[in-house]
Amino acid sequence: MTAQRRFVRRTVLAVTASVAALMLAACGNDGDSKASGGTATASSTATGGHNAADVSFSKEMIQHHRQAVEMAGLAAGHASSAQVKTLATKIEGAQAPEIKTMSGWLTSWGEQVPQDMSGMDSGMNHDMSSSATPGMMSDADMGKLEKASGAAFDTMFLSMMVEHHEGAISMAKTEKADGSYAPATELAADVITAQSAEITQMDKMLGKS
Structure with missing residues (x-):
């Protein structure tokens, strides 16, 4: 019974870690996208006017x-x-x-x-x-x-x-x-x-x- 609980606990932790990693990656991509968008906007402004x-x-x-x-x-x-x-x-x-x-x-x-x-x-x-x-x-x-x-x-x-x-x-x-x-x-x-x-x-x- 104890071994089974340990197995379940390890499985839950692994799943939680995977979800956290995916969320961080998504946030990072979103940040990159926003950064790229900001750069494009700045570039457009620089060549406009x-x-x-x-x-x-x-x-x-x-x-x-x-x-x-x-x-x-x-x-x-x-x-x-x-x-x-x-x-x-x-x-x-x-x-x-x-x-x-x-x-x-x-x-x-x-x-x-x-x-x-x-x-x-x-x-x-x-x-x-x-x-x-x-x-x-x-x-x-x-x-x-x-x-x-x-x-x-x-x-x-x-x-x-x-x-x-x-x-x-x-x-x-x-x-x-x-x-x-x-x-x-x-x-x-x-x-x-x-x-x-x-x-x-x-x-x-x-x-x-």
Whole structure:
């Protein structure tokens, strides 16, 4: 009788231990699941924080910058002024990396990066939403710039780039006012500072001040 009771007691203890182990495992899995969920939420928050204004700014400024880079690229073979060539190199060096940065934002947000139409032989290459985006040159304007050379190119390039920069500054001010994605509003502030200084420089080169 005593042996039987010991057997029953050992069996009960073993069952109890097994149940306790299963419960601990279940709790552990639940904790892992919650932890994973928390990590995913934090990650989503880290990559979010943007709004429609940030998306519009990035898409339009990419196209705007592409045209500026295209204009700047003409200077090496068409300009006669060393100052114009140096300025063009500076503009290209500043805006090309910003195009990559904004393209990366759009990709991370699940948005489509605008198609790059620059460098195409058709008349579509220059007229990139020029009617909707401030400061964008028309296809006709770009055609004139491509055909110009020497001092005529210098004057035309500077005049067009001043207008182009003014458009970019207008877009950047809108982003600073309406955007919510900190890196985008910071880039907008940089655009305002850098391009305002370049407008002053170009005005002097044009003899306006």
